[in-house]
Amino acid sequence: MTRHITLATVVILCTAICCADTFKHRETGEVFNGFATQKSIGNRTRVYNADLKTFKPLVLGQYDVTPNARGRRNNVIVMPPKQAEVLLSKAVSEALANAIVDASNKGPRFIVIEIDNPGGRGEYMKHISTTITKTFNCPTVAYISGGTYGGAYSAATAVALACDKIYIAPQAVMGAVAPPVGMATGHEDPQSAVETYSPKNLSAYNSYVAALAEQNNRPGAIAMAMLDRSIEVIEVADKNGKRSFINRADRRPDQSIVRSLTRTTGQGAEAVLTLTPSDAVAGGIAEKVVGSLPELLTDMGAADAKLIRGGQVDKTIRKFIAARRNLGEILASIDYLQKRADELESQLNEREKQELQNTRQREYRRDSSGRRSSRIYSYDGDIRRRRGRGETEIVTRSEPMVDTLRLRDELALVLNDLIIGYNKAIALARRWPGALPQNMTLRTLEQRLISAQTLQNDVVFRRGGIVSPGAGVGPGGRLNRGTGYNR
Secondary structure, X not given: OHHHHHHHHHHHHHHHHOOEEXXXXXXXXXXXXXXXXXXXXXXXXXXXXXXXOEEEEEOHHHEEEEEOOOOOOOEEEEEOOOOHHHHOOHHHHHHHHHHHHHHHOOOOOEEEEEEOEOOOOHHHHHHHHHHHHOOOOOOEEEEEOOOOOOEEEOHHHHHHHOOOEEEEOOOOEEEOOOOHHHHOOOXXXXXXXXXXXXXXXXXXXXXXXXXXXXOOOOOHHHXXXXXXXXXXEEEEEOOOOOEEEEEHHHOOOOOEEEEEOEEEOOOOOOEEEEEOHHHXXXXXXXXXXXXXXXXXXXXXXXXXXXXXXXOOOHHHHHHHHHHXXXXXXXXXXXXXXXXXXXXXXXXXXXHHHHHHHOEEEEEEEEOOOOOEEEEEEEEOOOOOEEEEOOOEEEEEEEOOOHHHHHHHHHHHHHHHHHHHHHHHHHHHHHHOOXXXXXXXXXXXXXXXXXXXXXXXXXXXXXXOOOOOOOOEEOHHHOEEOOOOOOO
16 A cells, blocks of 8 residues: 555656646746756756756746747657566666766656566665656657567566557566576576576565556556466446446456457466557557657657767676676585585484494504504403513504594585675675575575574584694684695
């Protein structure tokens, strides 16, 4: 309910000053053409006066504003959320959101959000969508162009719903789950891609996307079905013949089913919505099917406007991809080290258990000539002394188990590398939110780091602070590898 109220407030504000090109002061009668920006100081908004060719701060509440094309630049800025990483990375989504705000401040006729995207994470979807709804100073138009991914899916549909108008290309679709062929780019298997781009937890944003749709008189049920695969959308007709699209669960007895827009999975547990261009128009989601951007401009009455490509986020995307690749390599190394640490811990525990039951001894022999020899054996008992032939004295004393020391040393060194890996992964994940795999969280990494540190402290204590030959503590508290460690 709160989200609906918040978005409704934004809609009212947009209605008051959206596309504001002719300003008239209510008291003085001053009139000028121009456009508002999203920059403000206190209660004053920075407004461009086209007649004076200058910006000045104004209290917009003192003006009556008439939306028209006067005073605006005769261009249209096209924003490109066509890369898969746009809704996977916090840094990339913020870069795009900032680019949309910057574009609106330049006073174009309108902004086109060109979408060909398989979806992504809810928090980044919401950030971009909210930025669009708050872009009161410039009209926004979504163009579902199709291409690599074939249209707008899952979280990407919410970005389209945030716009004032939606156009769709003949070859594009809007849906809940992108086809595996398109979205499996960079993923080993299609199921991994589905969990990345169409995660089931997006249903938590149902109310938000419904409000986005309803603010522009679009069916909320269709919007929710784009994120929530448990919703089955049907077209119904009431007794007067009026048709509408609703969730099957909300159907009234007086409504007859015309058709179902969703297809149910084989198990009947989930419904997957896919809208063709004609379905999108008939369902009230899209305004029209257009084959190109120039055709869109013509329909919007801006055929003579110059198309400008803006909001390039390629540099940020390249950095994100590099960070995700590095993080993947670190996680792979962590996985190996963690398994090795588990194996060594298990072996060490078993060896120490054996030590409690069997003491290893070294026997020294020294004859009357002073010659010395030794041999190792194990037995249960105390130190023995005896004399043999040739006045040979046999002395038996306890010594550490060599295998146990080696295991402790190697485990300590593996844990040291493991802790370094966890610290690197945590630092990278904090710097690039969204770079972690869908099934991994920053909290999980932090908890595993604590477990590794605890085990390392325990191993050092069990070693009694003794480090085997060739191993030692280096600068910064790092353990140097001994001869027994082979990574």
